[in-house]
Amino acid sequence: xxxxxxxxxxxxxxxxxxxxxxxxxxxxxxxxxxxxxxxxxxxxxxxxxxxxxxxxxxxxxxxxxxxxxxxxxxxxxxxxxxxxxxxxxxxxxxxxxxxxxxxxxxxxxxxxxxxxxxxxxxxxxxxxxxxxxxxxxxxxxxxxxxxxxxxxxxxxxxxxxxxxxxxxxxxxxxxxxxxxxxxxxxxxxxxxxxxxxxxxxxxxxxxxx
Amino acid sequence: xxxxxxxxxxxxxxxxxxxxxxxxxxxxxxxxxxxxxxxxxxxxxxxxxxxxxxxxxxxxxxxxxxxxxxxxxxxxxxxxxxxxxxxxxxxxxxxxxxxxxxxxxxxxxxxxxxxxxxxxxxxxxxxxxxxxxxxxxxxxxxxxxxxxxxxxxxxxxxxxxxxxxxxxxxxxxxxxxxxxxxxxxxxxxxxxxxxxxxxxxxxxxxxxx
Numbered sequence: 410x411x412x413x414x415x416x417x418x419x420x421x422x423x424x425x426x427x428x429x430x431x432x433x434x435x436x437x438x439x440x441x442x443x444x445x446x447x448x449x450x451x452x453x454x455x456x457x458x459x460x461x462x463x464x465x466x467x468x469x470x471x472x473x474x475x476x477x478x479x480x481x482x483x484x485x486x487x488x489x490x491x492x493x494x495x496x497x498x499x500x501x502x503x504x505x506x507x508x509x510x511x512x513x514x515x516x517x518x519x520x521x522x523x524x525x526x527x528x529x530x531x532x533x534x535x536x537x538x539x540x541x542x543x544x545x546x547x548x549x550x551x552x553x554x555x556x557x558x559x560x561x562x563x564x565x566x567x568x569x570x571x572x573x574x575x576x577x578x579x580x581x582x583x584x585x586x587x588x589x590x591x592x593x594x595x596x597x598x599x600x601x602x603x604x605x606x607x608x609x610x611x612x613x614x615x616x617x618x
Numbered sequence: 619x620x621x622x623x624x625x626x627x628x629x630x631x632x633x634x635x636x637x638x639x640x641x642x643x644x645x646x647x648x649x650x651x652x653x654x655x656x657x658x659x660x661x662x663x664x665x666x667x668x669x670x671x672x673x674x675x676x677x678x679x680x681x682x683x684x685x686x687x688x689x690x691x692x693x694x695x696x697x698x699x700x701x702x703x704x705x706x707x708x709x710x711x712x713x714x715x716x717x718x719x720x721x722x723x724x725x726x727x728x729x730x731x732x733x734x735x736x737x738x739x740x741x742x743x744x745x746x747x748x749x750x751x752x753x754x755x756x757x758x759x760x761x762x763x764x765x766x767x768x769x770x771x772x773x774x775x776x777x778x779x780x781x782x783x784x785x786x787x788x789x790x791x792x793x794x795x796x797x798x799x800x801x802x803x804x805x806x807x808x809x810x811x812x813x814x815x816x817x818x819x820x821x822x823x824x825x826x827x
Contacts, residue, residue: 446747505825530746531747533803534744534746534747535743536803536804537739537743537746537802537803538739543804544804555805570825570826571824571825576815579796579812579815579816579819580819582800583792583793583796583819583820583824584792585799586791586796586798586800587791587792587795587796589799589803590794590795590798590799591791593799594742594745594746594752594798595745595752595753596756596764603788606785607788607792610789610823611792611819611820611823611824612823612824612825613825614820614822614824614825615771615781615789615792615820615823616779616821616822616823617779617781618823618827
């Protein structure tokens with residue numbers, strides 16, 4: 410921290426002001442996209458709602474997609490911390506089923522959180538019809554969290570708990586995608602029982618053993 | 619057919635005209651929702667594009683959601699016939715894996731069909747942020763086709779090919795939802811190899827046997 414004190418006396422205040430502005434911009438961006446949708450959300454609108462100048466936003470980000478991407482990353486980290494988890498890890502207790510069930514239950518909670526729901530839906534809807542945006546958010550937001558499942562399934566494969574010929578990137582979709590589809594398309598209720606069942610079916614299969 | 623001949627001489631012509639109008643209205647509705655999205659699609663716009671009076675549409679349907687619902691049902695039936703399938707059945711050859719793979723391969727073809735893609739994406743996107751529309755289209759369009767998998771999995775359960783304690787309505791999501799998510803969110807390529815793999819993973823599980 411010594412290098413901070415070596416800056417001008419006003420630096421800590423400026424850093425606090427910047428941090429407040431950054432969080433206000435995230436809040437404004439998430440609220441706007443939830444209320445008016447992605448196409449009608451503008452940098453001007455975000456700036457007005459956050460109470461900052463448009464140039465403050467352009468100094469830190471080059472587009473509304475960039476602002477929203479970082480706002481969502483921040484939201485995901487907040488949610489993980491609120492759930493008492495490391496933002497970027499799936500536990501490895503040695504019990505694969507239990508570890509996957511725990512993470513999916515936390516995801517169920519997150520999907521039911523109104524702070525998360527409206528902006529996420531607005532952005533997911535835009536991604537369905539706007540391939541460039543869809544691919545960008547998947548690459549930067551969704552895929553990194555799916556890779557955590559890849560890591561966990563690889564370590565399970567190394568431990569002999571998953572078959573050697575299983576592709577972890579496809580395997581994770583057996584329990585992640587059903588939950589995503591129920592959330593996106595209202596195809597069924599989202600509960601702990603449901604995600605526990607998905608994990609059991611995926612790990613042990615539908616056919617008799 | 620005798621009762622048709624007992625009608626007035628102009629009845630067959632009127633029926634042909636009605637059928638032509640109905641198909642023109644479906645085409646117009648699907649094209650418009652693909653081009654301008656669901657919120658900006660109107661009965662007036664559909665009528666103008668189909669070359670029919672607004673009252674013709676209101677005589678047969680009560681809302682744009684109703685028109686689109688039937689247009690999609692018709693599109694699905696056309697696609698099934700083009701793929702050489704009965705529109706409302708999953709084959710039961712006694713080989714569950716082969717039957718599921720065949721139907722999912724046909725779905726892969728349908729998802730790659732540009733006639734299907736743009737209007738389906740526009741409607742799916744609207745359903746993500748418009749819960750009433752989303753639930754309605756799921757209930758009337760998606761759920762009936764999912765029930766075909768329920769039927770096939772039930773008969774497999776009766777034949778001892780699926781465990782007795784498996785809930786078929788959840789089980790089908792292990793291979794249907796990953797394909798849906800890759801299509802909706804651009805999370806990965808959609809190929810026959812991919813859907814074949816999903817079926818194998820779901821039926822035999824990820825853990826060693």
